[in-house]
Amino acid sequence: MTPINFKSLSSKSSSLFTASRSIRYGVDRLFAIATWAAIFIALIVLASLLIDVAVDGIPRLNWEFLTSFPSRRPEDAGILSALVGSLWLLGLVIAIGFPVGVGAGIFLEEFANRSWVTKVLEINISNLAGVPSIIYGLLGLQLFVRVLQPITGGRTLLSGGLTLSLLVLPIIIVATRESLRAVPNSLREAGFALGITQWQVLWGLVLPQALPGILTGTILAISRAIGETASLITIGALTFIAFLPPLSIAGLRTPFTALPIQTFNWVSRPQAGFQINAAAAIVILMTILLLMNATAILLRNRFYKSNQ
Amino acid sequence: MMQHRSPDSELWQSNLRLQQWIEQFIKLLAALFAFVSIATTLGIVGTLIFETIEFFRQVSIWRFLTDTQWTPLFTNAQFGIIVLISATVMTSTIALCVALPIGLLSAICLSEYASTKVRRWLKPILELLAGVPSVVYGYFALLFVTPLLQQFVSGLESFNALSAGLVMGIAITPLVASLSEDAIYAVPQSLREGAYALGATKREVILGVVLPAALSGIVSACILAVSRAIGETMIVTIAAGQNPRLTLDPRVPIATMTAFIAQVSLGDTPVTSLAYKTIFAVGTTLFLMTLALNVFSFWFVRRFREIYE
Numbered sequence: 001m002t003p004i005n006f007k008s009l010s011s012k013s014s015s016l017f018t019a020s021r022s023i024r025y026g027v028d029r030l031f032a033i034a035t036w037a038a039i040f041i042a043l044i045v046l047a048s049l050l051i052d053v054a055v056d057g058i059p060r061l062n063w064e065f066l067t068s069f070p071s072r073r074p075e076d077a078g079i080l081s082a083l084v085g086s087l088w089l090l091g092l093v094i095a096i097g098f099p100v101g102v103g104a105g106i107f108l109e110e111f112a113n114r115s116w117v118t119k120v121l122e123i124n125i126s127n128l129a130g131v132p133s134i135i136y137g138l139l140g141l142q143l144f145v146r147v148l149q150p151i152t153g154g155r156t157l158l159s160g161g162l163t164l165s166l167l168v169l170p171i172i173i174v175a176t177r178e179s180l181r182a183v184p185n186s187l188r189e190a191g192f193a194l195g196i197t198q199w200q201v202l203w204g205l206v207l208p209q210a211l212p213g214i215l216t217g218t219i220l221a222i223s224r225a226i227g228e229t230a231s232l233i234t235i236g237a238l239t240f241i242a243f244l245p246p247l248s249i250a251g252l253r254t255p256f257t258a259l260p261i262q263t264f265n266w267v268s269r270p271q272a273g274f275q276i277n278a279a280a281a282i283v284i285l286m287t288i289l290l291l292m293n294a295t296a297i298l299l300r301n302r303f304y305k306s307n308q
Numbered sequence: 309m310m311q312h313r314s315p316d317s318e319l320w321q322s323n324l325r326l327q328q329w330i331e332q333f334i335k336l337l338a339a340l341f342a343f344v345s346i347a348t349t350l351g352i353v354g355t356l357i358f359e360t361i362e363f364f365r366q367v368s369i370w371r372f373l374t375d376t377q378w379t380p381l382f383t384n385a386q387f388g389i390i391v392l393i394s395a396t397v398m399t400s401t402i403a404l405c406v407a408l409p410i411g412l413l414s415a416i417c418l419s420e421y422a423s424t425k426v427r428r429w430l431k432p433i434l435e436l437l438a439g440v441p442s443v444v445y446g447y448f449a450l451l452f453v454t455p456l457l458q459q460f461v462s463g464l465e466s467f468n469a470l471s472a473g474l475v476m477g478i479a480i481t482p483l484v485a486s487l488s489e490d491a492i493y494a495v496p497q498s499l500r501e502g503a504y505a506l507g508a509t510k511r512e513v514i515l516g517v518v519l520p521a522a523l524s525g526i527v528s529a530c531i532l533a534v535s536r537a538i539g540e541t542m543i544v545t546i547a548a549g550q551n552p553r554l555t556l557d558p559r560v561p562i563a564t565m566t567a568f569i570a571q572v573s574l575g576d577t578p579v580t581s582l583a584y585k586t587i588f589a590v591g592t593t594l595f596l597m598t599l600a601l602n603v604f605s606f607w608f609v610r611r612f613r614e615i616y617e
Contacts, residue, residue, distance in 0.1 A: 024511075024512070028509045028512075031511040031515075032421055032510075032511075034413055035416050036421065037413075038411075038412075038413030038414045038417065039414040039418070041410060042410050042478070042482070042485070046478065049448045052451075099341070103338040103340075103341030104341040104344065104345060106338050107335075107339050107341065111338055112342070121343075121345065121346065123606070124345055127349070127599070127602050128348060128349060130598055130601070130602045131352065131595065131598060132538070132539025132566070132598055133539070134539065134569055135356075135539070137569075138355060138356065138587065139351050139352045141573070142355040142358075142359065146579055166344075169345060169348070197324075198331060199330060199334050199335075223439055227439070229441065229541070230442070230541035230542055233541075233570050233573050234569060234570065234573045260441055260542075263443050263447070264446070264546065267443070267447050267451075267546055268546060275447075279447065282443075282447060285444070286440070286444065289439060293435070293436050293439055297432050297435070
């Protein structure tokens with residue numbers, strides 16, 4: 001057996017170790033810098049987007065812009081019909097999408113027994129969440145605009161509202177289920193111990209607890225609907241609407257436009273005046289969305305605090 | 309005893325019956341609402357299949373798959389879907405080259421490097437940005453990014469795949485970051501501590517232990533990003549143009565599948581025309597692509613999910 005030269009071995013391995021350790025720490029530092037750089041790049045680009053739109057759009061904002069109908073001359077054009085159309089759609093999504101979504105969430109979480117039916121429903125809902133919005137537009141075009149024309153009246157507010165409701169349904173269902181799941185079971189058991197029915201337990205005890213979470217999800221879903229463009233274009237929302245729908249059932253059956261549709265129309269015109277109008281419309285749209293999202297985040301934070 | 313029921317208990321009995329009726333009604337209604345989602349899926353699949361079959365009655369599937377031009381609105385119509393698919397693949401690839409690295413690194417930063425305070429501020433900002441409508445990004449791509457890039461890239465036309473793809477990447481970055489961050493944050497602390505105890509550095513812990521443990525969540529975030537990118541409509545419609553052509557040059561106008569559907573919908577297309585059926589055939593192609601991604605994601609998460617208690 002040849003004697004092992006311990007000295008040379010140890011010095012060799014220790015030099016190897018120190019050298020590679022400094023390299024490892026060096027790479028570590030680079031990696032940390034890369035992650036911070038990524039987040040700053042993302043934030044800077046997104047900030048420049050908002051600043052660019054604000055700089056272009058805010059000088060154009062005035063009362064006439066908010067209260068005028070679209071026009072062939074960019075300086076006379078306004079967003080009244082688009083703003084009112086968006087408010088109608090918002091109301092329709094609240095009236096249709098909210099109850100249906102919450103009802104479906106309650107069914108899946110509280111009423112249904114675990115079976116293959118609920119499993120199919122769950123897979124189906126997660127699949128629907130991944131379907132591109134323009135496909136919902138094709139569904140709306142065929143089903144609401146064409147097949148159900150006697151009811152909806154064709155390319156109308158009702159068709160738009162129904163299409164958007166279907167589009168945001170998965171978001172509301174998932175939010176409702178998560179909020180219901182967060183309510184402790186002891187509360188339900190306490191209710192049953194008093195001898196009240198399942199619906200009374202749900203209505204009187206569980207839903208009030210789950211409400212902030214459900215509302216948060218619903219606000220996020222509605223803000224998605226407010227900004228949605230592709231599916232409304234597909235069902236054929238018009239861009240030149242120089243009247244307001246009457247505030248009645250008949251109003252549901254009038255053609256419509258909406259803020260993102262009007263914005264799209266103005267962006268795609270070559271004249272600079274219309275592009276400035278587009279920026280101004282975006283400022284209004286983003287203000288509405290930011291307010292809604294901020295409300296949702298505040299609600300959620302309060303919800304988490306009270307749950308802890 | 310039964311004959312001597314007091315008025316109070318009579319009230320109670322009928323009340324309970326009423327409550328049970330209400331309960332039955334509510335349950336039925338909720339079940340009905342739950343099946344709206346099934347009806348939606350059936351509606352989508354049914355609509356697409358019906359109109360696509362009508363389309364293939366007039367245009368052979370062979371031409372659909374092998375033509376090298378897409379001119380369905382011309383008299384000498386050609387139906388090479390490959391033209392639209394290649395455009396979609398190109399813009400999506402550019403977008404993912406931006407969104408995946410930036411989104412993932414941001415997620416790692418938020419979860420592993422940022423202090424709790426920074427995280428509490430940045431996470432809601434990311435979620436706010438994920439909610440910016442795509443028409444706003446379209447404006448940004450056409451009127452800010454393209455003029456900017458034209459100073460550096462020679463031959464960049466005012467409608468092009470490059471700036472549409474880049475901006476689409478920025479648009480889906482918050483989604484990738486937010487979902488991956490959820491997955492990374494959920495990896496239990498004990499795993500990290502175990503790796504530190506073996507002498508690993510922070511980067512080695514993250515790349516060697518934390519990311520593999522969060523793999524299923526990260527991959528499903530990335531797949532969702534891919535399906536967002538191929539389904540994205542407004543950015544490409546506004547900034548990438550409406551010119552269907554088979555090219556790999558990102559500097560010239562192209563037309564993606566979604567942009568074609570939007571373009572035809574903007575015109576007043578009669579429902580019996582071939583153009584009307586064409587948008588459903590294109591929609592079916594798009595739907596099948598996103599469905600395949602969804603199914604793959606579902607399978608992957610099931611196969612590779614790590615559950616820690």
